[in-house]
Amino acid sequence: MTDAEPALKRSLSLTLVTLYGLGNILGAGIYVLIGKVAANAGQYAPLSFLVASILAGLTAFTYAELSSRYPLSAGEAVYMQAGFNLKLLSSTVGLLIILAGIVSAATICRGFVGYFHQFVPLSETFVIVVLVSVLGALAAWGIVESVRVAALLTLAELFGLLLVLWVAAPAGEAIIEGLHSMTTSIVLSDWHGIMLGGILAFYAYIGFEDMVNVAEEVRNPVVNLPRAILIALLVSTLLYMAVALVAITSVPVAELADSDAPLAFIYQRATGDAPTVISIIAMFAVINGALIQIIMASRVCYGLSRQGWLPAMFSRVNPFTRTPLISTLLVSLSILIMALWLPVETLARGASLLLLMVFSLVNLALWRIKRRADLVPAGFSVPAWIPATGFVSSTAFMAYQLLAGIY
Numbered sequence: 001m002t003d004a005e006p007a008l009k010r011s012l013s014l015t016l017v018t019l020y021g022l023g024n025i026l027g028a029g030i031y032v033l034i035g036k037v038a039a040n041a042g043q044y045a046p047l048s049f050l051v052a053s054i055l056a057g058l059t060a061f062t063y064a065e066l067s068s069r070y071p072l073s074a075g076e077a078v079y080m081q082a083g084f085n086l087k088l089l090s091s092t093v094g095l096l097i098i099l100a101g102i103v104s105a106a107t108i109c110r111g112f113v114g115y116f117h118q119f120v121p122l123s124e125t126f127v128i129v130v131l132v133s134v135l136g137a138l139a140a141w142g143i144v145e146s147v148r149v150a151a152l153l154t155l156a157e158l159f160g161l162l163l164v165l166w167v168a169a170p171a172g173e174a175i176i177e178g179l180h181s182m183t184t185s186i187v188l189s190d191w192h193g194i195m196l197g198g199i200l201a202f203y204a205y206i207g208f209e210d211m212v213n214v215a216e217e218v219r220n221p222v223v224n225l226p227r228a229i230l231i232a233l234l235v236s237t238l239l240y241m242a243v244a245l246v247a248i249t250s251v252p253v254a255e256l257a258d259s260d261a262p263l264a265f266i267y268q269r270a271t272g273d274a275p276t277v278i279s280i281i282a283m284f285a286v287i288n289g290a291l292i293q294i295i296m297a298s299r300v301c302y303g304l305s306r307q308g309w310l311p312a313m314f315s316r317v318n319p320f321t322r323t324p325l326i327s328t329l330l331v332s333l334s335i336l337i338m339a340l341w342l343p344v345e346t347l348a349r350g351a352s353l354l355l356l357m358v359f360s361l362v363n364l365a366l367w368r369i370k371r372r373a374d375l376v377p378a379g380f381s382v383p384a385w386i387p388a389t390g391f392v393s394s395t396a397f398m399a400y401q402l403l404a405g406i407y
Helices: 014-028 030-069 075-084 087-116 124-141 143-168 172-185 190-203 208-217 221-250 253-258 262-271 276-306 325-339 344-370 385-403
Strands: none
Touching: 014 143, 014 208, 014 221, 014 276, 030 075, 030 087, 030 143, 030 190, 030 208, 030 221, 030 253, 030 262, 030 276, 030 344, 030 385, 075 087, 075 208, 075 276, 075 344, 087 124, 087 208, 087 276, 087 325, 087 344, 124 143, 124 276, 124 325, 143 221, 143 262, 143 276, 190 344, 190 385, 208 221, 208 276, 208 344, 221 253, 221 262, 253 262, 262 276, 276 325, 344 385
């Protein structure tokens, strides 16, 4: 790219990039998949979220250091090149991230329909087409405008989760009884359901890795990106554990598992009122997750093109919007096709599997980088055992998902 060509605009503060990541994490899972996690893990659903949070947390620390070392778009592909110096591997990982973003956004769009049908029973196909078109246009409008919208939607998501906790939280005795039941009645055979639930719950943590792909649009990314990643993951973990515990102690697990709009169901059972407010908030949450995935995938496409690993047209930035329009259009069309093709659980598990593959490689890349004798300290650094443990756990979780015969 020559100096005369427009570049991405570095305009995202720590607050905005944190809300960007947090909105993606929250919108991607808890509003859509809490019932599906309960269907697999039953009363042990909170343990599924705990397992998923540990797995995601190890890799989040790895991403925090790598984002400090290499604050560039197409982050994972850049990390692969730094760790392995293999162009084919780097570009393949970048394409996997794009695919994971597309599958994730398609999952979210399918989940949106369940909440939308609480108000208007329009055709699923029509709703998905309109939704993807509007979000694609918003992502093309501009990064500051898009992320500000995402930040407002994130605040709505947080309010929605806190509202569910407020109205549905049972008496303290019931929560203590639920915790006691989980810790005392669990047997070895229960762990199969907990792990299957954990695979789905892991999808609810997807989003922190997307933050590194807007690195070229973040102010002082060496400092702000690691902070934003860890803050977003900590907040989401606390909320997930609280919501999962309230869910299994306030409504029958079987009924929760059958609901296409699980948080709206919990709200309605707790208050006896129509779940209008929570359904609207849930739709905002789902929209937010899809919007952020479109932004992320288009930026990876842009970054790969900048590295010379995709055709040059994908790195062209519109001089007026300062966004990669061709990349955004390609990503939006791909999401539309995927959302119309596959059911939500298949999409969610597919996205989890793709990201587990990437997480394994990213952890291994940082471990290799940290073994170098001439290593220059990063702004944020973790011990070598963190990426090593992250590699082992991500690989084991991926193998378990494949061996469990989910597909």
